[in-house]
Amino acid sequence: MNNLTPKKEDYLKIIFELGGKQRKVSNKQISLSLNVAAGSVTEMVTKLVSEGLVIHTPYAGISLTADGIEVAENLIRRHRLWETFLVDKLNYKLQDVHDDAEVLEHATSDNLVKHLDDFLGHPKNCPHGGMIPSIDGDYAEESYDLLADAETGSTKVVDRFVDNHELLTYLGEIKLNIGDKFTVVEHVPFEGPIKVKLVDTGKEVSISYNAAHYIFVN
Template identity: 75%
Template sequence: MTPKKEDYLKIIFELGGRKKKVSNKQIAMSLNIAAGSVTEMVSKLVKEGLVDHTPYAGISLTKKGTEIAENLIRRHRLWETFLVDKLNYKLQDVHNDAEILEHVTSDNLMDHLEEFLGHPEHCPHGGVIPDKSGTYREESYLILADVAEGTTVTVDRFIDNHELLSYLDDIHINLGDRLVVGEHTPFEGPIKLTYCDSGEETSIGYKAAHYIFVK
């Protein structure tokens, strides 16, 4: 399987494609690619039995696709955890090296790495880490962009995207932050937010709000 196909399976998993349908637009936004490229790749994944595609409804992982995605996610996120926690990588800089390591690591080494790290359940950007048997807690799939004004939420996880993580570092939004969602500015403008602990106000771009999951 090519790395590009693996990237698609991983992002469909991250967007909730094991439990629900995700759209071409969501995949395109998350991978920063054209919608036409998504359509072409999804067709290939359907032929290989890795995803199901229902026109006008969306895309979901098959059982086979889910198993592959879970294995890839486990490898990638364990290496991310190691690089951030043990080698002091910045979160936004960890993806590329974790991508390389996940493809050159034996199953035996992955098992030892998981044990060394204390069997973590979540990676540094909040995503679940399946254990060796494929068991993990269900993630939140509510995105910040869909939260109504006046609602209080807790930041639960971020999509694994370098540009996004650098942006969130700049505006100081972190996992576990409790926020009150304010005005959704018209025409896909910024969303205003207030930190519950400090009362400070900030805002986040419309596109970035689609990459942040809350509960």
């Protein structure tokens, strides 16, 4: 696929991250995750449909085709290996890593990716919890259960975050981390925050309604 621009690649990656391999993702989710206008999403999705990379079902949402999944997996592998390198080896803060990983990913040959993977010891997950496909395309399926949908009283573990700068900055501020175990205390009505209690410390944390749609839990 040589007609893939970096922008198209970003859309394929975010649709994959939001679960578009297995289910329908809404225009609104894509627009919020990429910080772009809803009209731009519609326009880009139309292009990706015409290229056979996504399927758009009116009123249901957007999912990836087999070709779209293959392209997205390859992009995700490159991006997340660079994120791992930048955080683990160059001490980047998690919320600052995305833009540089993005630039590096587009300029990386297959040979360089292989050497990077070897150098890092074949990591299975990136710093924000996303899986990294192996060179053969193998990976464990990710959780697509959203914190927003977790029932009051249930106990969950933070599995991963969508790779979005504002979200990661916000989560750094409220100190919510991958692997944190918590009990859902309350869903405040009218799109209010979700209150959770961390199991280890007993601390209560309020998580905004929007952010809860980009935090995946087990």
